[in-house]
Amino acid sequence: MKILVTGCCGYIGSHTLVELLNNGYEVVGLDNFxxxxxxxxxxxxxxxxxxxxxxxxxxxxxxxxxxxxxxNKIEMVxxxxxxxxxxxSVEKPISYYINNVSSVLMLxxxxxxxxxxxxxxxxxxxxxxxxxxxxxxxxxFVGGTTNPYGTSKLFVEKILMDLYNSxxxxxxxxxxYFNPIGAHxxxxxxxxxxxxxxxxxxxxxxxxxxxxxxxxxxxxxxDTVDGTGVRDYIHIMDLALAHILGVKKLCEVKSGLHIxxxxxxxxxxxxxxxxxxxxxxxxxxxxxxxxxxxxxxxxCYASIRKAREELxxxxxxxIDDMCFDAYNYVLKENENEKN
Numbered sequence: 034m035k036i037l038v039t040g041c042c043g044y045i046g047s048h049t050l051v052e053l054l055n056n057g058y059e060v061v062g063l064d065n066f067x068x069x070x071x072x073x074x075x076x077x078x079x080x081x082x083x084x085x086x087x088x089x090x091x092x093x094x095x096x097x098x099x100x101x102x103x104x105n106k107i108e109m110v111x112x113x114x115x116x117x118x119x120x121x122s123v124e125k126p127i128s129y130y131i132n133n134v135s136s137v138l139m140l141x142x143x144x145x146x147x148x149x150x151x152x153x154x155x156x157x158x159x160x161x162x163x164x165x166x167x168x169x170x171x172x173x174f175v176g177g178t179t180n181p182y183g184t185s186k187l188f189v190e191k192i193l194m195d196l197y198n199s200x201x202x203x204x205x206x207x208x209x210y211f212n213p214i215g216a217h218x219x220x221x222x223x224x225x226x227x228x229x230x231x232x233x234x235x236x237x238x239x240x241x242x243x244x245x246x247x248x249x250x251x252x253x254x255x256d257t258v259d260g261t262g263v264r265d266y267i268h269i270m271d272l273a274l275a276h277i278l279g280v281k282k283l284c285e286v287k288s289g290l291h292i293x294x295x296x297x298x299x300x301x302x303x304x305x306x307x308x309x310x311x312x313x314x315x316x317x318x319x320x321x322x323x324x325x326x327x328x329x330x331x332x333c334y335a336s337i338r339k340a341r342e343e344l345x346x347x348x349x350x351x352i353d354d355m356c357f358d359a360y361n362y363v364l365k366e367n368e369n370e371k372n
Contacts (some may be wrong), residue, residue, distance in 0.1 A: 041060075154193060210295050214359055266355060267296050268355045306352065
């Protein structure tokens with residue numbers, strides 16, 4: 034089977050690409066490098082010993098998108114191509130809606146014209162908005178999103194639902210990610226954003242490296258195990274492997290609309306994550322307690338029962354693995370830059 038992977042050099046896309054290649058799938062990659070680096074392709078080849086057919090292309094470029102389908106017998110698409118910074122989405126809503134929604138519409142139109150109706154779409158737990166219950170189930174209320182990033186994912190989910198209702202030959206899997214962290218065990222690919230990170234783990238890593246002075250923990254008076262916010266963190270490689278299960282699911286069922294939460298089903302507090310990172314990597318993480326942020330909630334974690342029962346999805350890596358691999362990647366990246 035030949036699979037087109039959009040956003041293939043990004044954080045989640047690159048790790049999924051490794052697992053697809055290791056599981057024997059033919060892969061065609063697409064990326065415009067707006068939030069990724071070209072050397073990721075070389076690193077993927079080094080890990081897997083395999084090359085992929087690659088196109089540097091923007092998904093809004095319909096002519097080049099059509100060219101990819103004309104030159105390759107694509108049978109399925111896994112779409113990772115999206116902007117993902119919540120804070121930035123508030124500052125640049127138009128850019129987020131164009132990139133995260135219009136690009137998917139373009140992709141779907143091209144897929145339809147070539148008769149390709151198998152799609153795995155990367156969505157987000159942000160579609161649940163201000164969660165009123167935990168654990169969150171796929172049947173929990175969606176909507177009430179608090180930022181344009183989350184709303185863009187919600188819009189695409191609605192588009193995909195309308196598409197399937199109009200044509201039941203479509204075979205669509207929507208994955209709602211919770212909080213992927215960690216890196217590939219080789220230390221060759223991982224997450225290390227430029228500037229001040231918007232997410233917790235990259236921020237912790239930069240504090241560990243003394244690139245940032247200390248970690249701000251927003252609120253320590255929530256009704257949780259230690260007063261800090263609780264979230265569902267999943268190792269990036271467990272998340273990547275879930276996509277292999279998604280591919281197999283779509284090959285088995287032939288048509289349908291399937292929605293799954295991807296997390297561990299367990300909540301970890303900010304302090305628990307910080308303490309695990311300190312212990313596993315033997316580094317200090319200075320932090321200070323800051324006021325709660327508007328819109329933050331005490332707990333948000335997934336029910337993964339549906340993914341376990343229908344896909345056989347069982348996360349295997351714990352919080353220590355996530356912390357070790359995240360730091361190992363950044364340390365090795367620094368070593369490579371010096372060399």
